[in-house]
Amino acid sequence: MTLSIAVSGATGYAGGEVLRLLAIHPEVRVDTVTAHSSAGMRMGQLAPHLASVAELTVEETTVENLSRADVVFLALPHGASAEVAAQLPESTLVIDAGADHRLDQSRDWSRFYDTEYAGHWPYGLPELILADGTKQRERLRNTRRIAVPGCYPTASILALAPGMQAGLLDPEDVVIVAASGTSGAGKALKPHLLASEAMGSMSPYGVGGVHRHTPEIEQGIRWATEREAQVSFTPTLAPMPRGILATCTAHVAPGVGIEELREAYEGAYGQERYVRMLPEGQWPTTQSVLGSNHAHLQLALDQRSRRAIITAAIDNLAKGTAGGAIQSMNIALGLPEDLGLAQEGLAP
Known part of the structure; x- marks a missing residue:
């Protein structure tokens, strides 16, 4: 079964990189792209390198628009993701590429950010080795909420x-x-x-x-x-x-x-x-x-x-944001971890 994807903040660098990598993912289909100031425009005008979504029209970032998807990527500024994510269905896999759900201590959030603490989600760095010798990927299996690390x-x-x-x-x-x-x-x-x-x-x-x-x-x-x-x-x-x-x-x-x-x-x-x-x-x-x-x-x-x-x-933008997000999505969904991530480095 092909999974439906929505990308919020699709016209930014992080959202665009998510779309670039998803273009070769065999198990997903991007149906919804949303943004704010560019709503109503065609993706091909805004990101001509993304041929796979060129004909999609950018929609407003609303809970109604995002709720149509099986998986939602939020590539929004800090303070914006939490409000949207809180209203999405629990069954939707929500992957936040912003900062809102990365920190597990409210005091740390309050010292460095100017919005209300939104809580902590499983951290999307699969290779992180933990004190007990296990890897963080074990905490990503079957979850429906993932916080993508900062770059x-x-x-x-x-x-x-x-x-x-x-x-x-x-x-x-x-x-x-x-x-x-x-x-x-x-x-x-x-x-x-x-x-x-x-x-x-x-x-x-x-x-x-x-x-x-x-x-x-x-x-x-x-x-x-x-x-x-x-x-x-x-x-x-x-x-x-x-x-x-x-x-x-x-x-x-x-x-x-x-x-x-x-x-x-x-x-x-x-x-x-x-x-x-x-x-x-x-x-x-x-x-x-x-x-x-x-x-x-x-x-x-x-x-x-x-x-x-x-x-x-x-x-x-890749391992530091979109690549880590897609790798974590694959783990959460029980898919092979490398789907959509076959790209080697570019040189020169």
Whole structure:
């Protein structure tokens, strides 16, 4: 039976990426696309690269329109998803690509967001290894509500969780510096994202512990260790449309060496299709994962400072958003996990 899909926020970067990946999914059919300002327009006018939905007309984002679908993807700004999701049928699989249902503690939400806390849904990062040694995918089976991780947390948590779960890394002093392509800031017109401003230049933002992904990264580490984490996270804007390169460091436990670290990561990800530890000496690049649901990792040990350095590369729109959402949808529906996610990286 073919499943009916609705995508809300379909004209944004995240919604458009969901539609791009779903185009080759053999078990689904996109029937409904919704947005706000572009309602009434044809998708082919707004996203000509999406030939599979070119003839669909964008509808208003209403509960009535979305309720027609078996699966609803919400690619909306924070604070907008919760109100819509609360009115959708319990039988509908709702996948929230926004922030509204990611955090499991209301105090974290209140410190970083300006809307009411909406509660916590199962977290859509299947490969996350938890403190008890199980993977997060077990918590996604048969659920009807999924919170898609943020793009920076996807890269950072995948980079840190195996070492944390194995007790090899100290969660109390984690430093992350990550670069993201400009699509991570969304499609709305902003002066600092104009080509003449962003291309050929890098700049930091959200400096000083204020970026909203900080508590989500700390939460992922806590799930992996059952210990509280302290993360210093600095995002930067890179002159490229897509991609995230996250460099994550943490002190290693006394006596821990590089072989122990590598063994922990190989153990966590050796059987995973979409998270790959690269051969020793080969470092991740954003180009190698462009357009794909893959994450590439590498690690080193700074003997002088006794800090492990783990670098992760993902496509912020694919593995960091839409790819993770579709992978989680497949798990929840009992479908093969890789359906619709066969794309390899693009090069050049």
